[in-house]
Amino acid sequence: MLPSDKHPRAELRRRRPIDEDENMTNEEVQAVLDKIRPALQADGGDVELVAVEGGVVKVSLQGACRGCPMSQLTLANGVERVLKSELPEVERVEAV
Numbered sequence: 001m002l003p004s005d006k007h008p009r010a011e012l013r014r015r016r017p018i019d020e021d022e023n024m025t026n027e028e029v030q031a032v033l034d035k036i037r038p039a040l041q042a043d044g045g046d047v048e049l050v051a052v053e054g055g056v057v058k059v060s061l062q063g064a065c066r067g068c069p070m071s072q073l074t075l076a077n078g079v080e081r082v083l084k085s086e087l088p089e090v091e092r093v094e095a096v
Contacts, residue, residue, distance in 0.1 A: 024089045026052050032086045036079055055091030
């Protein structure tokens with residue numbers, strides 16, 4: 001395991017302003033979802049933020065994503081991966 005200052009995301013953690021209680025805000029999560037949204041909308045889908053509870057982000061897949069058999073793959077390899085890379089506090093993303 002790498003020391004925390006040598007971790008690949010250490011620079012991101014230092015640059016990103018953290019709230020005093022180190023919890024991510026709905027606005028931070030929404031800003032990242034807004035970056036993902038155009039890719040989902042290109043295929044007729046969308047994502048809506050439902051809640052942020054600690055390190056768990058709850059979202060609702062919309063449109064074509066709602067009934068798509070690949071929605072869990074989209075959630076894990078798309079939405080969750082991008083959220084975790086931009087917001088290290090994210091532990092997991094759940095569809096509700």
